[in-house]
Amino acid sequence: MLSLKQISKYYSSGGAKTYVLNRVDLDVDQGEFVSIMGPSGSGKSTLLNIIGMLDQPSEGYQYFLNEPVHQLKDKQRSALYKQNIGFVFQAYHLIDELTVYENIETPLLYQDVKSAERKALVADILDRFNIVGKKDLFPEQLSGGQQQLVGIARALISKPKLILADEPTGNLNSKQGEEIMELFKKLNKEDGVTVIQVTHSEKNAQYGSRIINLLDGKIDSSIIL
């Protein structure tokens, strides 16, 4: 599904280059559930953002669904991730002004999905996530776990092939975290959605099919479970 070849990312400060990622090679297949681990500052988020095309590598070649991402223009790149990738954040990043329903609906608006179809899709996912009763509430009226649930529902609404989750359980207690992990596992198994998550929790990492350990901008180890 995606492939990174000799990907590097560095920041120059005062003439010196600080490498955040250093010649990383990574291939992820359709249907995988990858957990990325590593100490703080090791470049996990950077790697995830490059995969998600929110960030661009300083060097290297990147392919997504056989498209050479490093050769694409901004517009094409954003069209590519708009259609295929859903993002889940540690801080949920729901839009405060919008209700649960509207938050989930937003990606569809940006893809110009017809109103009737939008309604059906949102109703369907609210039902699946058991949050129909909460649809008119605003984010601040929800618990952290519920907010993350909405965040995931929003990431899934446009039926992405790939979910990128940066420490999705980082702000949650362990019980809420478990529920989210179960959800990812179910999505991965039953719907065949590819999942790549960053996590600090050894336990949560075990939900996946592969664990990648990052250290100083390099892949230290890659363990298939």
Next chain:
Amino acid sequence: MFKNHLKIAFRSLWRNRAFSAINMFGLILGFTVFIFIAEYVAYEWNANRFHQNFNQLSRLSFLYKTGESNYYLPPGLGPTLKSNVPGIKQVVRIGENVGSGVLSINTGASKNVFREERVSFVDGQFLKVFTFPVLQGNGLLNEPQTMALSKTTAIKYFGNVNAVGKVIQVNNQFGNTDYTVTSVYQDMPQNSDIQADVLLSYKTLESAALRNGNDWADPTGLGSEYSYLYILTNENANLSQISAQATNLWHKLKPDSKNDHVGLQPFQNLHIAPGFSYQFQTYGSLLLLIAFLSVAMLIIVIAWVNYINLSTAQALNRAREVGVRKVLGASRGQLTLQYLTETFVLTTISLGVAMLMVLMLQAAYNSFLEKQLSLAVLNAGWFWLGGATLIISGTLLAGGYVSWVLSSFNPLKTIRSKAFLKVGGLSLRRGLVVFQFVTSIIFIIATIVLYEQLQYMQNQDLGMKVEQRLAVTGPSIINSSQRDNSIAFENEVRQLPFVKQLSASNNIPGQGYNFSTAGITKSNANPGDDKKSYAMLIVDDQFFKTYDINIKYGTGFTLPMLAHGWTKTKKVVLNEAAVRQLGYNDNNAIIGQKIKWNNDFEIVGVVKDYHHLGLHEQIKPMIFLPAVADGFFTLKMETANMSTKMEQIRSLYQKNFPGEPFSYSFLDEVYDKQYKTEYQLGKIFIAAAFTAVLIACMGLLGLAMFAARRRIKEIGIRKILGANVFSLVNLISADFLKLVVVALVVASPIAWYIMHRWLEGFAYRITMQWWMFASAGLMALFIAFATVSIQAIKAAVSNPVKSLRSE
């Protein structure tokens, strides 16, 4: 999608209601001031435009070699022009207010009398040519002793507009004449430069009997110049050709006028000149109009600048939302549209509230300007369209910039952490604040200078006294016993214990002269001396004493000089300016000299120069003529318990002048009225300065809020390290106060230049002082400091632990 944008716009405006309120406040203020000024501008621009023949009308004038122009022409020129110059369809003469006096209506049982000032003699086609709508009657005044009334006047006299056929006796300088009403016309619009409540037919004055000895008023005469002449030309007439032919004709009629030129002023330019240094006089002021327009534009630009400032400062709070939306797939165009919608909502609400404000404050504004303005005056020409275009394009520009800033955020950075976020254009925002303060300071300086000048004019030694002087208007009805009545009235009033002095004169200070004339020289005149003009005033023996005007040489007039009138006595008093213009030496030897004005007139006295009219003008050379005058009676008196005193004077007046309305004014008020424009301008500048400063402070407040939030971590750390509140307030405020100082430096020379030009319009004026600039700067600094320090103190006293944790 738009519905969605709209919904979100409302929600986020509500969510950030403090910010939205501040933001809207600026816009509302800006729009309100803008609309008010636009009303005034539209009103001025529309002056006279209701005439259907607007494009074919012109006013005639004499242009002299000296560059001066004169709009009072001999009425006899009118008919001659029409028959001799091709291209002229109609000539209409207006003897403006020449017929003012008392109108009496016999209602059978009693006689109702009304004093009317705006009574003009006009030609028969007047109403037709100027297309004043006629409500009743045929609209013609071709016959002698016919008249037309305005609607309001007709209702005042008869209770309704059905006045045609009624007979009214008019008592004015031409005696008592009966006139028959032929027409009632719609009241002349307030922004018409031609105004009259009563129109009398010019034809009437062709009869010598009906002129009552005032042969100067003969409509066929070429001697005295007292009539306005308007011409109606063909559609595409060549005005310069007509003007040349009219000039030729005039030279033929009056061989000694070879140097005069007959000018044609198109009606379009009667109210507002088409440019500066226009050779003809106008009723309105282009300068004032442009000043108003500039103020309006500046205020509205300040409001938008404020919007930009506040919104971009607030953008920091919106950054995360922008980032999330981008990650969710929003394109930049979609985001721009969303934030533009917000601007649109904000602007629309502000505009709506501004309209309400205008409706609510309209009455106050009107009474202040003494004009009938309303939103409806905008409904003319391109004003709606122009105003709407301006507001929409300004909104698009301001909103567009804000949207552009917002939508340019890098999503990755915004969702990661606020610490990485730099909201661009900080220097731009500083520039905008400087701009706001430059404008505010200019307004403040302008206000200070203006009021200093007004103050100066009021405190200027006029060379005479106007306080505690009451001017009673003399009788208008002319009859054989009038002179005796006036003398009796004067004597009786002098008996009143509170009256210290009394003088009768035919005009008074602050009001005008009796006439101006050339052709006066000393006995051995230099060539050209006879072209110099003198202002003539007819007064009695008490005039100088009553007004405390100092006599420099000789004496004033004496009672015997009055008795025979100036035409027989042949004595004059001069002011110093007249002495200089005549070419005499300024010493006592002048007494007894004779000046030539057809006959010889003996100089019996010289008075010190005094400001007969306001300080706009240089003191004119004046010549006083003695007579038993009765135009005005000036009473020098104690003004305490005025109402009982007034009753006593009134009863004496009515006893001696039965049937005459009693009217009076206080001289100091009459005098102050001359500065009405300056007072209005002053008030407008105060309002503008106030608005500009207020809006600028809003901008500053926004910036300070932003800065305080941006530096909250720094403040927290400094506090933990032991900084006190004062030093923290300093830290934040200093930045902004620097901006105000920069603004003062930029504003001062601009303000100096503008006000210097303005002051040049006064013959007697102040010089600008450094303290005027300094106090404007101090005022701005103080206001800015007050605004900023509130935010700074709030930030400085906040709990550092809390602010650090939330980062």
